[in-house]
Amino acid sequence: MGAAEAQDVRVIAPGIVAPPPVASEALERVGPREPLSDLVAGAGMQSEKPDRLFKPVALAAGRMSVAGREIALASIEIIDAERVCDAGHGGTWPCGRHARTAFRLWLRGRALACHPADEEAGKGNAEMDVARCTVGGEDAAAWLVARGWALAAPGGPYEELEEEARAARRGIFGGGP
Structure with a gap:
């Protein structure tokens, strides 16, 4: 490009870019196309x-x-x-408060990502929703059961975690602080 060609270009309005006017009657809404593969839908x-x-x-x-x-x-x-649990050395200890405190410390005000639970997992009522939640990508229910701060529901997915917590004497199975 020579100096003469560069002078032929003239800038009229450098900050304005606008589409041409189109009559709304000329527009037609169409449905979305089919996915290219099953991977797109997240099979x-x-x-x-x-x-x-x-x-x-x-x-x-x-x-x-x-x-x-x-x-x-x-x-x-x-x-x-x-809830109060039996202490290993005799007496009792406030295991419910310890469990709540451990859960509070783990949550630390972080965001929960929750999906409504399916019908088999439990039913919500007007006052309470039942959900599967994660915190930072970790399953909150699995965290509680693995540390002995909750019990696995019979026939649920966390029964092995509860058995491990019992065997290791974690949380409420530990016999006290």
Whole structure:
């Protein structure tokens, strides 16, 4: 390009870019095309995005309050905060409070990613939703059961984790602080 050709270009409005006017009658909405393969749809994976719940507060080990909603984790038996367990050396200890505190410390106000539980895992009611939740990619119910702070629901996916926690005497199975 020579100097003469560069002078032929004239800038009229450098900050304005606008599409040409189109009459709305000329536009037609069409449906989306079919996926190119099954991989696009995520075959075998959950297609729904989880609900993001911010600043959860642990009410018990496995039950949280988030923005006025109460959520219980699916496939576990929640240890109530007022539960008392037998101590290994005799007497009792407030295992429910210890379980709730451990869960609170683990949550630390991080966001929960929750999917509503299926019908087999448990049913919600007007006051409480039952869900499968993760925190930082880790299954919250599995975390509680593996550390002995919740019990696996009979026939649920966490029974082996409960057996390991019992054998290792973790959490409520440990006989006290």
